[in-house]
Amino acid sequence: MLRNPCESKEKSLNQQIMNEAFFDKKDYKSLDRVDGRLKVTGAARYSAEYQLPGLVYAVLVESKIAKGTIKSIDSRAAERAPGVLAVISHVNAIKVPGYQTSNQHPSEPPVNGQPLRAFYDNNVYYNGQPIVAVVASTLEKAQFGASLVKIQYEKEQHKTDFDANMDNAVLPAQAKKNPKSPVADYNRGDKNAFVNAPVKIDAEYVLPTEVHNPMELQAITAYWEADDRLTLYDKVQGTQPTQQHFAKEWNLPPENVKVIATFVGGAFGNGLHNWPHETAAIIAAKQVKKPVKLVLTREQMFTMVGYRPYTWQKIQMGATKDGKLVAINHESVGQTSSYEEFTESTLQQTRMMYASPNVNTRYRILKLDVSTPIWMRGPGEATGAFALESAMDEMAFSLGMDPIEFRLMNYTDSDPDKQLPWSTKYLKECYDAGKEKIGWDKRKMQPGSVRSGEWLVGYGMGTGTFGANRGAAAVRAQLDADGNLLMQCAITDIGPGTGTAMVQIASNTTGISTDKIIFQLGNSQFPKAGNQGGSSTVNSVGPAVQAACNALKEQLKTMIASKGGSNAAFASAKKEDIVFVNGQVQIAGNDSAKVDIRTLFKQNNIQKMETTQESRPDENRNKYSMYAFSMHFAEVHVHPLTGQVCVKKVVCCGDAGTIISPKTAANQMIGGATGGIGMALTESAVIDHRFGRYVTKDFAEYHVPVHADVPHIEVFFVNKPDTLADPVGSKGLGEIAIIGVAPAIANAIFNATGKRIRELPITPDKLI
Amino acid sequence: MGDNHYSDQPENESFAESRRNFLKNTSLLTAIAVTPGVVAKAAENDLGEKIASAFDKVPLKMEINGVKQQLSVEPRVTLLDLLREQLNLTGTKKGCDYGQCGACTVHVNGQRVLSCLSLAVMHEGQKITTIEGLTKGDQLHPMQEAFIKHDGFQCGYCTPGQIMSAIACIREGHAENEADIREFMSGNICRCGAYPNIVDAITEVKNNGQKL
Incomplete structure (x- = not known):
């Protein structure tokens, strides 16, 4: 039987990350993902999974040269193919109003350049550029139609x-x-x-x-609900940034563009930009007057996003x-x-x-x-x-x-x-915790001194840091008479568990149990949010959740106190002391101050209480330097004859401020370490320069880590709040999870072998 | 895994009938497929619609998540695209379309199969189970429960495939220890990197010893 020689029988230690001993009693507790059930039952809908009436399919044909111009496009066969509705290219694409923005003389290149415009002109800028979209009634018909398109080029030296x-x-x-x-x-x-x-x-x-x-795969379903109203189900990291982008591109008021991204199947940054395939789908939907679904192929993921x-x-x-x-x-x-x-x-x-x-x-x-x-x-x-x-x-x-x-x-x-004090920095604590967990004392200075059977053993470490970024964000919060809290924000969740973390912040702020709180996201019509990117989501949206919850408390306080009597105590109560328990508003430590929410709403003749609050970065940003830090340790075994590298153990320590959701945060750290293993050992997209074309365009050629590549990963958090960075005390996690992992592995390989590899990935050929 | 699920299914009268029709249609299609020039020429001569009608008229019977389905599909439609685009069973995911990522894993007659590498018409008369077919009413399958408990996912896109594969992995006897699980789950890629949590989930279900 095939067996990964790196495997050990050691029991997994992953559970240790959740060891509550590392967290104080007052701290956030582990919570199962609020959207977990939807994800494990297949009920979560991603951008290509909305069955709109009259939906048709678009398939892109890419350039086969790396530089030059398109001489001709023969689309006759494709147009006649069964089910094909349109074959769209620069020759016949409708004019996109936002394309005509430059005031410069056309012969002058723009200063910072500009994103590639789909179907704009006959220029080819790279191999794999979208040139033609074939739209048909089914996916198979569109694919077949696309195979019939013939493109002639005038090649230039690339x-x-x-x-x-x-x-x-x-x-x-x-x-x-x-x-x-x-x-x-x-x-x-x-x-x-x-x-x-x-x-x-x-x-x-x-x-x-x-x-x-x-x-x-990158996917968009574009639907013109009217000539001037566009709805997009789009795999992006920001619904409102995408809304702004396409409103400008199509010369529409932003409120006429709706962007839905309720579930995003990972992105890791590629949804931080709007790409030509999105415009291609929007053009196609306009031309065929039907909703158009466009899903990239895995090959196209290498050149289009x-x-x-x-x-x-x-x-x-x-x-x-x-x-x-x-x-x-x-x-x-x-x-x-x-x-x-x-x-x-x-x-x-x-x-x-x-x-x-x-x-x-x-x-x-x-x-x-x-x-x-x-x-x-x-x-x-x-x-x-x-x-x-x-x-x-x-x-x-x-x-x-x-x-x-x-x-x-x-x-x-x-x-x-910046010559400023840190807001917080607990990197020394990371070094201390990690050293012990990886067994740093087993490391010898002299490379090649430690062996396990025939394998060379090495230990390495690397530090990571990333700005504790924060942007403006707003959250709508709505409390109903049963004490249920509904919140909404335009932010996306590409996987870290944003909804889960926000529910925890709301529960922590109000005392409402997590099962009575719903956080809706991924819709540009919800209150303000930027991209999910740059480790900024919890730092930005978290404070808005807190602000909205606190504003609800203020409204309730005023409403209750205005009635006087035994409830006058609410007028002077601190917002921290106001809690919601079993449909009642209470003041902590004051048993007589208790108001039933249903009765209160009835007395005031309201069904619901609602507020929208925005939270913005404050002046502390100018007084302090704000960074999250991490420390990654790796133990590797290297086979001296084959050069095979097995990552045996990874220990990650994060100084990310307050850990809101220990369970999903630890998972995010593990994911970062996994990405780092890919960076260090396997991932490389290779171009054949004769053609300017990638030769590694699928998972057989471009190697991402699989189950067998990933060992036990232990995660520890310092979990000390940074309230200068933002009121929830979080500094962000997504980036520091991967930053420093690849060098930790490269350094461990040096420690094992004495070979310093300075070009990633460290494949076996570099070690023998 | 292997090809035995093609032969272990009794062919009843109606299935045999539809298979004959299928073969009749495929003889034309095969001729076209091996001579791509013919297709192009046919398209130029506006014969496309005739070709299409031949494509369109393949009856297919399957049992999907316990429901018997009488379908009419083009023979070029993959099982994956049939599920996602025609039957609205979008829980089964497309991650590569090359059988390299495992996101499209479903059970065919109880065994894990990559639905993107499999034409729908190859499954005449067979039993397909997708992620949507695992729950019994509101009751989650033990593997689904374990994935939630151990947080065996982040974005959730590979999750249905991981779960279908994980169940099969235990049934095959390939979950005796963590090393085996890692080896026999390596066809299911999770780019978010929740692998260790997935291994924990599978280990727990295996150790609980329930019949899956």
Whole structure:
């Protein structure tokens, strides 16, 4: 029988993450996902699963060249094929009003570029670009129709090879315009400090293109309910950002565009942008006057909805012999498309993570004939952390120091970049907890010193950090006479368990039991929310939930107190003391102050009490530097003959502020670690540069981690609130879950083998 | 797994009848399929509709989630697309359409099958169970309960496939220990990375020893 040689019989330790001993009594408790039942019964509906009357199907035909122009499109056979309703391309597509926005002379390229416009003109910018949509009455007929379309091209010489073209990298336009842009060149202290440092390392790191590849294929169902009213069931990370985008593109008032994304089957960043296939479906729906469903194929997921860009980095690090950092120079070049500039914060943590007096960073982008990248989980920070945390390990080894000690030696109690105090930072607590759990004392400084049978054993660690971002958000809360609470917000849930966390915040704020609270999301008609992205959801929507719950309490207090008598105590009660128990409003610690909600509503002649509250970031953002931190430890076994790497154990410690939903938070950490295993060991999208085309366009060629690749993962949270960041005390989790995992594994592989691999993924060929 | 579910089903009169019709129709289709030029030419000569009518007229009988269905499907329709697009059983998911991700896993005569790699007409007379067929009234299947308890998912998209596969994994005797579970569940990808929780859920159901 085939058997993964990495497997051990060790009992799973996953349960330990839920050990309530790590949480105080007053803390949030583990709750089963509020949408769990819908997800395990198949009742949860994703964007391609709405059966609208008259629904028809669109299938996209992609370009087969990487650069040039379309000479001709022969659509006759497709048009005659049974069931085909329309064959749409730039030749016959209706005009999209928002396409005609540029005031520039057409010969001048736009400054920051612009997203690819579906069916706009005959230019081909990359291999795999959507060129034609075939619309038919069934999926099979659309697929068959699409196979009959013949496209002739005028080919031009393309550039897709990053290494061959790296000399053409440029400063991003936004940095040219604004020297204070986060992607502009950065200098702190002495520019040339590295040259004279007593101990130096100087190394280059490469991260290949990685693709989000959520399990749900990107899907949209577009429906023009009237000539000026558009409804989209769309796989996106923000319903209102998508609403704004398409309102502008179709020159409609935003309220005429409705975006539904009740369930999103993973996204990891690829739903943070609106893409040409969405416009293609909207155009098609307009032309055939029917609702159109368009689902990308897995191949199209590699070229139509972004990816983590191929990135080259160079780090020069200097230290004193006793382990004080004196200089870090960090350079990065990231890939982007020829038509749109994409940038990310690859270098941000190098500026703030360690107390180096001298730091230079330099960020460039390289325009190639490829599609535009988009943030992928952990985004640039995960890419940057691979280089920075590998370099820290290399330096610690050069100095003969323990990697944790070396980091502690250069620990900083305030942000050296912004020159502000941290709102909170509990990274030392993460080091301590993680060291013990991974069994760090078993690690030997000298690589290759620990063995388990014929396998080489190594231990490694990596630190992660990501901004504790917060945006404005609003929540509508409605209390009925039975004491049920209904809340609504436009935010999406791409998997972390947003509804579950919000129900817990509402329950914690009001005392209403979680089974009497419903949180509805994923609809642009609900109150304000941005994208689910950048680890900002709990930090942004959580405070709005709290604010709405507190506003309900105020309304009730006023209503009750106005009646006077025994209820006058409510007038002076603190909102924290007001609780809802069994359909009653009570003041904690005051047994006589009790009001039945049903009776109260009846007396006041109301059915329901409702409020909508918005919560925004406050001025603390200017006074403190706000980051979440994480620490990842990995134990790997490497086979000296085959180069096979088995990740035996991962320990993740998060300083993410208050943990609202311990169960789903731990799961999110495990998921981040799993993504990190993919980054470190398997994931790479490869282009055949002769054709400028990906050759790894499915799960047989692009390897994401499967069950057999993922070991026991232990998760610990510091779980200390950061109320400067936001009132619920959360700092965000999604990104720090993956940032630092790949270098932890790479460092463990070095510890096992003595081989320092600076180009991901670390496949066996690099180790033998 | 294997091909035995094609032969272990008794062919009653009506099933045999429809199979003959199917074969009659397929002889034309096979001829077309092996000569793609013919198809293109036929389409150019406006013969498309005639081809389509041949495609359209394949009767198919199946039992889906305990309900006998008399269907009429194009032979090129996969079991997955039949479930999702024609029968509104959208619990079965499309994640790759190549049999590489497991999201489309259903049970055919009790065994796990990738419905995207399987044409609907290949399942004449067979019993299909999808995620929607696991619950008994309001009562969740023990595996569904365990997935909720152990939080064996995040976005939920791979979940129906994981659950269908997990049940089969235990029935096959491939859940004796965690190593086996990991090995025999590796055809079901979870990009959110809830694998360890899924393994815990399966282990618990296995240890409870209920007949699945």
